[in-house]
Amino acid sequence: MKNQSSIGLARNQSREPETEAAFSPGLEIDLAGIHFQNPVLTASGTFGYGQEFARLIDLNKLGGIVVKGISAEPMPGNPAPRIYETEAGMLNAIGLQNVGARKFLEEKLPFLRTLKARCLVNVFGYSTENYVRCVEILNEGEGIDAYELNISCPNTRCGGMVYGSDPKLTEEVVAASKRVSRCPLFVKLSPNVTDITVFARAAEAAGADGLTLVNTFVGMAIDVETHTPRISNVTGGLSGPAIKPVAVRMVYQVCRAVKIPVIGIGGIASAEDALEFVIAGARAVQVGTANFYAPETSIRVVEGLRAYCQHHRTHFSSLVGSLRLPEDQPPASIEY
């Protein structure tokens, strides 16, 4: 992980420390009508149901927790091996193992409700009706602040990927889920498409209150001695620092294509990483894979963002989408 002290240096070196301390960085944000004490959330599938980290970090310092993907019924997951480390990243094919919506409400939600961090529940299904069913069950629970519709898990036939790779189906499942949802609905998009803005627009048109991007990139690793895939599912989702530049580019593109707020995610391991997403247009960020190897990352990101804003005497909100483009580069043109 990058050294946090390298952030926000140089330009404001001469400023008095007292003045910096008094300056409010305005990290508190409102997204889709939900108030977050800061813009840093932990990503689905990397933070369990929150309680697992309670002994390691102060969960009350987080902006929000997105819990492991929940389905209407419990899911057993994929056979081992499920993960494989790659250069600056990892492949996973967990297979959406989860306790199911009912058990989540009974056993996991009561703890999450006690926290200052907002609780977002990642939802998936194997059909539009199944997504709707899951949302309906979760609607019975008290203390869920928003849903994050997972239409982008690459590792199961029923993980929603089919919905994330056909704009018509994206629209269908988002509209159906939105109709029954009691709380704001974010849609987590797949990067495994030719033009992600098409799917962003489809989700927006169907009533999504916000977008999360990106989910993992489909990848593969092979053991050359045995000629076998490194994970049992053959392919898996690539996450970690390796995907960050592609994720930043996609956030940049989508933020120019839609009006609803975007939460940026993909390889964030420091405040500087988070700032890239924010400057590209994200209103909030999620920390994912870094939670596995450095559980304190999200807290450091919060502190680093605060320090950056104080150093630069900038409110967080004015950083959003503050990218300065070269003058000869028309903002809309992206070739890839």
Next chain:
Amino acid sequence: MLDETVAVIENRPLTGGHFLLSLRSPHQAPLVRPGQFAMLRLPGHSDVLLRRPMSIYDVKLAHPQGSGKGKGNLPEIIQLLYKIVGRGTQLMAELRPGDQTEMLAPLGHGFFEEKYLEAARQADEVLHVAGGIGIAALLMPAKSLARAGIRQRLFFGARGVQELVGTEDFVPFVGETILSTEDGSCGTPGYITRPLEAHLENHRHQRFLLLACGPWAMLEATAEMACRHGCPCLVSMENRMGCGLGVCLGCSIRVRGEGHGSYERVCTEGPVFWAKHVMWERK
């Protein structure tokens, strides 16, 4: 379980690419129970992103008893016995005294949680079955059983004599040590399951508890043998792990019955399982 920055005291090379890493960790060492593990992070290497799960080999006092130093009798040192098998362990081997590393420990359920204790009390003799670096999980259980006055025997097999590391550490705690090597360089030639089978055959009247740690095939064979002879058997499993905290679900293995679907996490429900609880499907 604590996440601490710890200092390397010693990283002693042993035979066959094995090392014994001693880390100063006064907060974590007193918490360790036999069979638990640690997740070690090697910061500054983006190609080794994830922490590495390591059996805790032993805990030690900072100063030997009677030297008049140290804080009472609480251990302050955690020892990890490991073998270079890939990039992560290669980097571990480069650690020098004074270097710092990050360690999450102790993790998982050990061998003598309440649910397993009864089996140990009922046994006439505990048989440790180790394959290769699996030996690393068994020293602390052997020590704690010796303190309880339980008779023990060690079956330890490896590829060659160079891989039979740590046997001398078991001497004070086990009655007899039976060795085997695949290349025949020491002890019985072949797999360790052969002398184990012979021992079970020759002592049919005795009640054994088996504690095993090693490669999947050895554990599977040991589990099958234990079942055939009606002996309870505990296995310490290993798997690739993403977090060690129970959240990535990357280390789940197939088990019988209910509980988190039909999978359980090696890091959280394990690493020690009843052998009959594990589904021994081919990896």
